[in-house]
Amino acid sequence: xxxxxxxxxxxxxxxxxxxxxxxxxxxxxxxxxxxxxxxxxxxxxxxxxxxxxxxxxxxxxxxxxxxxxxxxxxxxxxxxxxxxxxxxxxxxxxxxxxxxxxxxxxxxxxxxxxxxxxxxxxxxxxxxxxxxxxxxx
Amino acid sequence: xxxxxxxxxxxxxxxxxxxxxxxxxxxxxxxxxxxxxxxxxxxxxxxxxxxxxxxxxxxxxxxxxxxxxxxxxxxxxxxxxxxxxxxxxxxxxxxxxxxxxxxxxxxxxxxxxxxxxxxxxxxxxxxxxxxxxxxxxxxxxxxxxxxxxxxxxxxxxxxxxxxxxxxxxxxxxxxxxxxxxxxxxxxxxxxxxxxxxxxxxxxxxxxxxxxxxxxxxxxxxxxxxxxxxxxxxxxxxxxxxxxxxxxxxxxxxxxxxxxxxxxxxxxxxxxxxxxxxxxxxxxxxxxxxxxxxxxxxxxxx
Numbered sequence: 094x095x096x097x098x099x100x101x102x103x104x105x106x107x108x109x110x111x112x113x114x115x116x117x118x119x120x121x122x123x124x125x126x127x128x129x130x131x132x133x134x135x136x137x138x139x140x141x142x143x144x145x146x147x148x149x150x151x152x153x154x155x156x157x158x159x160x161x162x163x164x165x166x167x168x169x170x171x172x173x174x175x176x177x178x179x180x181x182x183x184x185x186x187x188x189x190x191x192x193x194x195x196x197x198x199x200x201x202x203x204x205x206x207x208x209x210x211x212x213x214x215x216x217x218x219x220x221x222x223x224x225x226x227x228x229x230x
Numbered sequence: 231x232x233x234x235x236x237x238x239x240x241x242x243x244x245x246x247x248x249x250x251x252x253x254x255x256x257x258x259x260x261x262x263x264x265x266x267x268x269x270x271x272x273x274x275x276x277x278x279x280x281x282x283x284x285x286x287x288x289x290x291x292x293x294x295x296x297x298x299x300x301x302x303x304x305x306x307x308x309x310x311x312x313x314x315x316x317x318x319x320x321x322x323x324x325x326x327x328x329x330x331x332x333x334x335x336x337x338x339x340x341x342x343x344x345x346x347x348x349x350x351x352x353x354x355x356x357x358x359x360x361x362x363x364x365x366x367x368x369x370x371x372x373x374x375x376x377x378x379x380x381x382x383x384x385x386x387x388x389x390x391x392x393x394x395x396x397x398x399x400x401x402x403x404x405x406x407x408x409x410x411x412x413x414x415x416x417x418x419x420x421x422x423x424x425x426x427x428x429x430x431x432x433x434x435x436x437x438x439x440x441x442x443x444x445x446x447x448x449x450x451x452x453x454x455x456x457x458x459x460x461x462x463x464x465x466x467x468x469x470x471x472x473x474x475x476x477x478x479x480x481x482x483x484x485x486x487x488x489x490x491x492x493x494x495x496x497x498x499x500x501x502x503x504x505x506x507x508x509x510x511x512x513x514x515x516x517x518x519x520x521x522x523x524x525x526x527x528x529x530x531x
Binding site for chain 1: 268271272274275278279281282285286389392447448449450451452456457460461464467468471
């Protein structure tokens with residue numbers, strides 16, 4: 094059996110990982126984190142907000158994933174994320190600003206504010222910050 | 231014969247038009263690089279998504295025969311046995327502006343052919359781009375209804391536009407029980423050429439399996455219905471995003487080529503007028519010389 098899995102990470106806007114050979118992957122499944130090793134049973138999983146981690150040559154890399162789907166095959170994993178950011182590139186200050194702005198627009202009670210969008214933005218920013226903290230700690 | 235002044239004015243007008251066309255060409259070629267990149271970035275998602283669905287072919291075909299109710303929501307998008315054959319959908323993607331050679335004309339001709347062929351059926355039309363919207367809204371046929379329109383999105387297409395379009399198409403497809411939805415747009419083939427593309431977006435076509443080699447069945451977490459409930463909209467939106475970006479790049483390429491040809495033609499026209507101008511001026515000078523020579527002769531004799 095092969096010792097590595099291939100890992101593809103795509104979002105509608107961009108392909109972030111293209112057939113990277115990894116030793117293991119941890120997926121942020123909707124029901125909790127899910128570890129995948131080579132030879133895993135074929136499976137389709139719904140993803141929640143959380144961190145996607147994988148190991149290349151013993152080194153761990155981490156992405157913040159914002160929902161989507163993953164297809165697990167015996168030879169590899171295809172991740173279809175709504176959004177994804179490399180943990181190293183997440184800027185906590187910028188995320189805090191985003192939350193602040195979204196909260197401000199929520200507190201103003203104008204009729205034309207998209208509440209769902211503002212709430213979604215807060216949720217995504219919090220998820221990104223969590224992953225960043227986890228990555229640092 | 232034209233006067234010198236008229237010809238000079240003509241040449242001036244042509245040259246300034248040519249300059250405008252050259253500028254438009256330059257704007258398009260500057261934008262096309264970005265458009266092409268967006269297109270290349272979006273391709274893997276749509277492609278991989280289709281591959282995954284093809285892997286799921288067995289599961290899709292094993293969906294319970296569609297009956298009323300939620301159970302079969304996803305099945306409808308793949309097999310669709312309960313669609314009403316009298317109702318279909320059509321998505322037409324054109325540009326917002328002209329000056330693109332035959333870009334819009336080719337699409338509208340195909341759209342008219344399609345509408346004629348299906349004139350006995352009720353057709354829900356989705357229009358992207360001002361040209362297509364204006365044209366189809368003038369048709370005024372009792373069976374043609376424009377149910378969705380979106381203008382002014384080029385050349386700044388984002389995923390949000392694709393989401394809106396995808397949602398509108400899925401809603402119409404499901405609620406009105408359409409039997410199929412056809413898409414007509416221009417595919418970006420290369421910088422020099424676009425190709426008219428027409429295919430059925432719904433129900434989804436399943437390709438043969440590509441990645442999964444063994445026959446083991448997939449496990450679904452949390453469950454097969456939930457997975458399809460989130461998979462179907464994503465597949466639809468990814469596909470719409472891809473075609474919007476293709477159209478956008480194709481449109482820019484068409485504008486670039488049309489403007490290039492037009493400014494070349496304008497250059498030739500101006501050059502030809504320049505030759506006429508010289509001839510007229512020369513003729514004028516010759517006449518004046520003749521006058522002077524004749525005058526001198528008359529004095530001498």
